[in-house]
Amino acid sequence: MHKYVIKRLIMLIPVVIGVSFLVFFIMSLAPGDTARTILGEDAPIEAIEALNEELGLNDPVLIRYGRYMVGLAHGDLGTSYKSGRSVFTEVMSRFPDTLKLAFWGMIFAVVLSIPIGIISATKQYSLIDSVSMVFALLGVATPNFWLGLMLIIGFSLHLRWFPSGGSEGWKALVLPVITLGTGCMANITRTTRSSMLEVIRQDYIRTAKAKGVGYRSVIYKHALKNALIPVVTVIGLQFGSLLGGAVLTEAVFSWPGVGTYLVNSIKAKDTPAVLGCVIIFSICFSIVNLCVDILYAYIDPRIKSKYK
Amino acid sequence: MAEHDSKYTLEIKDLEVQFKTVDGVVKAVNGIDLAIEKGKTLGLVGETGAGKTTTALSILRLVPDPPGKITGGTITLEGKDLFSYSEKEMETIRGSQVSMIFQDPMTSLNPVMTVGDQIAEVIQLHEKIDPKEALEKAKAMLEMVGIPGNRGTEYPHQFSGGMKQRVIIAMALVCNPHLLIADEPTTALDVTIQAQVLDLMQKLREKYGTSMLMITHDLGIVAEVCDNVSIMYAGRIVEHGTLEDIFNSTSHPYTEGLFGSLPNIENRNEQLKPIPGLMPDPTDLPPGCAFHPRCKYCKDICKSRVPAVTKLSDTHLVACLAYEEGTGVTLGGGDNE
Numbered sequence: 001m002h003k004y005v006i007k008r009l010i011m012l013i014p015v016v017i018g019v020s021f022l023v024f025f026i027m028s029l030a031p032g033d034t035a036r037t038i039l040g041e042d043a044p045i046e047a048i049e050a051l052n053e054e055l056g057l058n059d060p061v062l063i064r065y066g067r068y069m070v071g072l073a074h075g076d077l078g079t080s081y082k083s084g085r086s087v088f089t090e091v092m093s094r095f096p097d098t099l100k101l102a103f104w105g106m107i108f109a110v111v112l113s114i115p116i117g118i119i120s121a122t123k124q125y126s127l128i129d130s131v132s133m134v135f136a137l138l139g140v141a142t143p144n145f146w147l148g149l150m151l152i153i154g155f156s157l158h159l160r161w162f163p164s165g166g167s168e169g170w171k172a173l174v175l176p177v178i179t180l181g182t183g184c185m186a187n188i189t190r191t192t193r194s195s196m197l198e199v200i201r202q203d204y205i206r207t208a209k210a211k212g213v214g215y216r217s218v219i220y221k222h223a224l225k226n227a228l229i230p231v232v233t234v235i236g237l238q239f240g241s242l243l244g245g246a247v248l249t250e251a252v253f254s255w256p257g258v259g260t261y262l263v264n265s266i267k268a269k270d271t272p273a274v275l276g277c278v279i280i281f282s283i284c285f286s287i288v289n290l291c292v293d294i295l296y297a298y299i300d301p302r303i304k305s306k307y308k
Numbered sequence: 309m310a311e312h313d314s315k316y317t318l319e320i321k322d323l324e325v326q327f328k329t330v331d332g333v334v335k336a337v338n339g340i341d342l343a344i345e346k347g348k349t350l351g352l353v354g355e356t357g358a359g360k361t362t363t364a365l366s367i368l369r370l371v372p373d374p375p376g377k378i379t380g381g382t383i384t385l386e387g388k389d390l391f392s393y394s395e396k397e398m399e400t401i402r403g404s405q406v407s408m409i410f411q412d413p414m415t416s417l418n419p420v421m422t423v424g425d426q427i428a429e430v431i432q433l434h435e436k437i438d439p440k441e442a443l444e445k446a447k448a449m450l451e452m453v454g455i456p457g458n459r460g461t462e463y464p465h466q467f468s469g470g471m472k473q474r475v476i477i478a479m480a481l482v483c484n485p486h487l488l489i490a491d492e493p494t495t496a497l498d499v500t501i502q503a504q505v506l507d508l509m510q511k512l513r514e515k516y517g518t519s520m521l522m523i524t525h526d527l528g529i530v531a532e533v534c535d536n537v538s539i540m541y542a543g544r545i546v547e548h549g550t551l552e553d554i555f556n557s558t559s560h561p562y563t564e565g566l567f568g569s570l571p572n573i574e575n576r577n578e579q580l581k582p583i584p585g586l587m588p589d590p591t592d593l594p595p596g597c598a599f600h601p602r603c604k605y606c607k608d609i610c611k612s613r614v615p616a617v618t619k620l621s622d623t624h625l626v627a628c629l630a631y632e633e634g635t636g637v638t639l640g641g642g643d644n645e
Contacts, residue, residue, distance in 0.1 A: 202415065203410060203412060203415040203416045204415060204416055204417055204418040204419070206370065206410065206416075207410060207416045207417065207418070207476070207479075208418065209368075209370055209402065210368055210370060210402055210403065210407065210408045210410075211402060211403040211407075211429065211430045211433065211479065212399045212400060212401070212402035212403035212404060212430070212433050212434060213399070213403075213429065213433065214396075214399050215395075222418055222421075225420045226418070226419065226420055299420065300419070300420055301419070301420060301463040301465065302419060302463070302465045305465070305466075
């Protein structure tokens with residue numbers, strides 16, 4: 001097991017190299033001049049040239065990438081072009097807010113979706129099943145920035161129950177969490193339902209019933225644990241979309257997290273800042289998925305025996 | 309009546325089970341009668357799809373509903389009507405009074421629970437006992453089926469097919485049920501393991517005085533373990549008798565066909581005589597005798613008249629028009645139309 005975890009952590013290195021390579025080249029292909037963006041349209045051409053030279057932006061792209069990677073290898077995420085501060089400090093000062101949003105979004109999604117999925121599966125084709133499946137479909141299909149805007153119109157503008165932005169207090173958390181968690185919830189509900197439907201038709205469920213195990217126990221003791229594997233997988237993958245979704249949600253609710261910072265950095269063509277955000281997101285995503293894989297071992301002994 | 313009741317562990321009368329599907333109503337079981345005497349073994353023999361498993365699940369009231377429904381008949385266990393019990397009462401009967409061994413041991417154990425826990429679960433459900441004692445008892449039961457007790461902490465995937473079936477047998481017998489239903493318990497096993505598993509079941513069954521319903525399509529198993537035999541075809545019992553009745557004075561053309569399909573051990577070059585055709589579609593059973601399209605003695609009357617049960621002796625029953633008076637149907641010769 002330890003060996004497996006170490007192997008997986010080493011696998012993070014190629015992931016980071018791949019991600020940084022892609023993002024670096026996409027950023028360098030994007031139109032616009034960094035120094036001009038920073039100094040403004042009216043800045044004299046000499047000043048722009050000087051800044052470009054100072055930031056090393058006149059060098060060929062491979063040299064710049066090489067320089068960045070040398071820094072990265074030393075654990076240095078570089079300095080923001082725009083603010084001149086360390087990218088690591090800037091991202092990390094915002095990261096807890098994003099994580100808070102993602103965490104509560106996930107809690108919201110999981111707490112609602114798993115029970116709904118179980119009920120839908122055990123009462124297949126009932127009214128409650130149909131209703132929750134329609135909502136799940138709507139949840140998957142609704143873009144979250146739109147949902148966020150609708151929630152703001154409904155609950156902030158008209159009802160005035162929750163603030164439309166900011167990050168002060170639990171009230172500010174409610175709308176962004178719903179916005180962020182709904183898509184996730186819909187996906188997990190559907191996965192729970194289909195996985196549960198498959199499991200309750202298995203022979204060992206019949207065996208459990210034949211032993212005299214009561215209905216609730218059959219579902220929650222025998223079926224649920226078996227049904228959880230695909231659910232946990234989806235939760236892990238959804239965490240990635242939660243981080244991605246945070247970019248839009250944070251923009252809608254002017255939430256002061258990494259998402260907002262990332263959007264502003266892209267607008268400013270601030271390559272080190274963008275790279276910093278993306279690298280930290282990808283490491284975070286990889287670690288969550290590693291946790292998911294470790295969790296498998298605790299759910300299913302057959303998987304555990306393969307982790308040697 | 310009371311005396312009569314005490315003689316049988318299980319009595320099934322006129323049981324009918326149907327499945328409502330989009331393709332029509334599947335008539336899985338069409339009015340069967342079965343009775344198992346205390347401590348005896350009844351073999352229920354028939355092809356795949358004859359309704360054997362459905363009959364067995366009816367006894368546990370576990371026919372998947374929907375789409376399945378028990379539409380008629382009675383099942384009496386130890387003199388008590390099973391259909392009068394509430395679902396909660398049924399839960400106390402399953403696993404303690406009636407147990408079932410399923411066909412495929414590979415899929416019949418919960419993959420995420422240790423086998424010890426799975427056996428201990430039955431004990432805890434039906435006996436007032438603390439978890440530690442239940443686990444100890446589960447270990448002892450594993451030893452009894454020839455598995456070292458300390459392997460109880462392992463998971464099903466760490467066992468072979470034959471060992472899994474032993475675990476299932478242990479699980480089924482641990483609460484001393486009155487009736488054990490074995491649904492093709494050896495079909496999924498290697499031939500070399502089959503005899504071992506059968507021996508084990510016989511030994512334990514005799515030890516506990518358990519009655520057994522042995523569902524199989526293997527006449528060899530029937531000869532080895534059964535006292536009485538019922539031959540099932542298309543949801544009906546076509547012939548019933550003691551082992552001797554069925555093997556020595558085979559009466560129904562279908563039973564005859566089953567024996568004809570067995571290889572002859574004395575003359576290995578002899579061609580097998582399979583029964584022509586297939587089981588009828590249970591949504592569209594043929595009128596008259598359900599076996600008539602495959603019967604080599606079939607006459608016109610067989611296509612319209614449902615055969616009644618004829619008593620050949622005190623123990624031997626058959627449902628074929630050839631044994632009813634004035635039908636003009638005769639067996640032998642084989643003038644297949």
